[in-house]
Amino acid sequence: MDRRELAGFLRGRRERITPADVGLPAGPRRRTPGLRREEVAQLAFISTEYYTRLEQARGPQPSREVLAHLARALRLTDAERDHLHHLAGTPPALPPGPSREVRQSIVDLLHRLPEAAAIVLSATYEVIAWNALAAALMEDFSALPRRDRNLVRRAFLGPRKDGRRLYGVSDAEEFARTSAQHLRAAAARYPNDPETAGLVAELVAGSEEFARLWAAHEVTAGPTLCKTFDHPLVGTVAVNCDVLDIADLDQRVVIYTATPGSPSEEALRLLSVIGTQRMGVPG
Missing domain, CATH: 1.10.260.40 (lambda repressor-like DNA-binding domains)
Structure with missing residues (x-):
């Protein structure tokens, strides 16, 4: 004190x-x-x-x-x-679990990026906000129950398409490794959160790959700069991937943009017109 x-x-x-x-x-x-x-x-x-x-x-x-x-x-x-x-010599108590409340200014930011697909992730990789282009590129998150919006769960336990999970992304293995490392760090920040503990237990029990990654006790991961989506309507979409940290809320804004003048930019422009109607985007 x-x-x-x-x-x-x-x-x-x-x-x-x-x-x-x-x-x-x-x-x-x-x-x-x-x-x-x-x-x-x-x-x-x-x-x-x-x-x-x-x-x-x-x-x-x-x-x-x-x-x-x-x-x-x-x-x-x-x-x-x-x-x-x-x-006073009494550090503030940790919040019981990851925040799921998205600041309104961040929500407004997502919708001011019409040429970019953008989502907000909680500390445990739950998609808690998104814009229309992200829904068209990935899937309509509003149509999913909350538990199915968690990208770590989708990466390790979700349905496969052509041997791949999570929207056919090119870096599925890297994403799996990174998300497991981030989840371990989040579990340490929220040791008393039953939801985080339950997610870890579910993944360890249901995925040998996750169990192996979890047992490695790694908590560092490099940034993902590029990613390729395999979309059922517009085909391959190569994007740049930028992550902005919201430190006070322990959240991340993930922004996907295509190189100007590239076929992927045209694909994103087409998706912004098509939207999520009649898409039937699989997980």
């Missing part, structure tokens, strides 16, 4: 908030910038004496419950809340 830094941080956050921000009357003869200490204590459900000692760098280590109340009282952002926990 860094009492001096914690004291300065609490004081600085308190002084930036006005009484109106938290629904309190300003009152006469207010000389203190921002809120008074007793007002913060009241909002945080702790005694004024206790809060005063924290600001004077002589208080005891606050509990997680007290820190949560202080974060709410001081209107802290997520980053500020985490910083508060670290200063």
Whole structure:
């Protein structure tokens, strides 16, 4: 616990908030910038004496419950809340499982890429957002139950077509290896998430290949720069593959684009017109 830094941080956050921000009357003869200490204590459900000692760098280590109340009282952002926990010597609790909530600005971004197929993956490779061209290139994810949108499950346990899984991609083996490594890292980040543990158990039991990769304990993987899809209507589609990390949500945006002027660009343009109607895209 860094009492001096914690004291300065609490004081600085308190002084930036006005009484109106938290629904309190300003009152006469207010000389203190921002809120008074007793007002913060009241909002945080702790005694004024206790809060005063924290600001004077002589208080005891606050509990997680007290820190949560202080974060709410001081209107802290997520980053500020985490910083508060670290200063108090109590690292913020890990989320129970991978986030499936996609920020609206990311959803808007996907739909502003009409010439690119783009999806958002959770930490466990579940497709949690996509644009129309991604649905046309891969499949209509909206028509699938949630469990079938997981690309790791599809890669190791999904149906095969001509001996290949996962949309006939050219790098199926590399993808399988990479996804297993990423899933192992995700399982370590979310050790108490039953859904992640269940996915791993299902894959280990159902796929000898995954079980072998899992037993290797590898957690690093290089980026995939190019990929080729074998599409049932437009044939071979070669694309560049770029991945953007959304660090605060532990998600990835995967963007597939074709080289300008190439046959694959024409194929993607055709798919954007055809859409998912009458496609019957197999997995």
